[in-house]
Amino acid sequence: MLEIDDLWVKIDAKEVLKGIQLAIPLGETHILFGKNGSGKSSLLMTIMGFGRFQVTQGCIRFKGQDITHLPTHERARLGLGLAFQRPPTIRGVKTGDILMACAHGRVSPQALAAAYDFTAFLDRDVNYGFSGGEIKRSELLQLLAQDPSMVLLDEPESGVDMENLQVVGEIIGRLLQKDRRRQHREKSGLIITHTGFIMDYVNADRGYIMLEGRLLCHGNPRDILQDIKTFGYEECARCLR
């Protein structure tokens, strides 16, 4: 589904990704751990094609197509979808209008919102005055409307209380078709998490630690999380050396 080969990325003069190697097959969900500033969000933003992230080497292939230099909207139309950690507020642009634009007539924004107790937010400016949980629900409902094949989630549980975490987990499960057997899933995911709470809802297949722009320590995500909790990221840094 998604293959990244020797990807090097700069923001201005600063190297933020250094030789990323990653492959996420159809139906699998991978987890990305790492300290703040290690490059996790930069990887997701680069996959999405945001302008600040300048690819200096390597390539990104999605569904077999080289998308390294494709504009963001074309990547979205191909089936990449990103839930932002801190999305911008856009005054005057209604959440319902964005849901409508994402849906392209495939689903009803009203029905989606009703299913997740979000109807009251449709007429509000997108992300304006939203709580942490409301932002996440807004982001995930946009993805549900968009129906991407590759789901990129940047810290979906951050700022979310326990009650909302349940809803967030349910939506992510739906996005990634976790109700289907693995061989029947058509969706893949790459999720950034610090706490690992979200893994209770997604049964992730593989995990990585990102450190200073490099991916390392791949393996079972629950084992990796346990190691991080026990030894901290510093141990990974020593291991790298």
Next chain:
Amino acid sequence: MSEVKKRAELSREKVAPLGPDLDLKDFTRRGGEWAYDPEYREFAPEERRHLLKAGIELTDADHAGTYLQADTRVVHCKASQPGVEVLPITEAMSRYDWVPPHLWRLVAVDADKYTARTELELDNGYFIRALPGAKVPQPVEACLYLRTDRFAQHVHNLVVVEPGAHLHIITGCTTHPGVRSGLHIGVSEFYVRPGGHLTFTMIHNWAEDVHVRPRTGVLVEASATFVSNYILLRPVKTVQMYPTVTLDGEGAVASLNSIVMAHPGAQVDLGGRVILKAPHSRAEIIARTITTGGTSISRGHLVGQAPDIKAHLECRGLILAPQGQIIAIPELEGHVAGVDMSHEAAVGRIAAEEIEYLMARGLDEEEAVSTIVRGFLRVKIEGLPEGLQEEIEKTIQETGKGL
């Protein structure tokens, strides 16, 4: 010669303190000899479409009254519902003794050469009155129309909303599709009596070389409300206006909203001043300005002269082209204790992260910019003709192209 005329004579060449100075000799005072047109038969389809862009539907249906002046000539004038009077101002002046004393009370005749010329060479204008207690459900439509190239139109308008009455006026000021240049001077004086409610929506749809100098004064009495909506989305050469609203009775309310787009070559200098003279009066000035290459000066001035007043001024500007500029000049004056006054102003370009956010949802860059611009200008104005609402949407959509 009357005192007013004398003052006007003395100010015949007086330069206005704001806006580019115009040489009035550059314009003609010879307008077309347009005949009265009770059925709107003299308007070609292209002209009708053009008028619609200024909100003018050319129908008496669904309107409480209509007034249409082309150059100097009143071509249509009718009150269609009880409780409303619509007359040419010249006729109102001769019909009612009290009308002349109401002129030049809220706008000084010697403010500048434009007010002076209006007094000295009046082309007419509208008189619209809502009778005491009349709740007029449909809007009165007024159109001040430049139908001759290079014509300088001088109008003086008077609106009186009597105690307890409610009125909505939609004024469309525009040019004939063949007109490229001209000057419109519109002096307007509005009286909103106690408990009255006036919504005044003005849509300007001029041509590239047209200059516009409205001069407006508004008096709002106790428990009365004045709402002004101003929309300028099409090209114009220069506009300079700075209406003054006086809240002169307890609980009086004023709300001035404007949506302005400055196209390349345009110089748009807009402002609004509200003087809050009575306790518990409230005022709000909200401006949304976009430049695609022109200059927009957005002024706002709130003057608090009584305790327990509340006033807010908000100016937000978007610069969508490198050579465009927006100058926001908010002013607050509090003269007594107990005033609650605030302002916020923000000028900038569309944040790249907002565009990318929408692109991540599958919108291309043009669609993303249009969506943001549409949101920025989003305004809910009740009673706008459907065709105009579509026109506003279309203009905003076009703005997103090629940026």
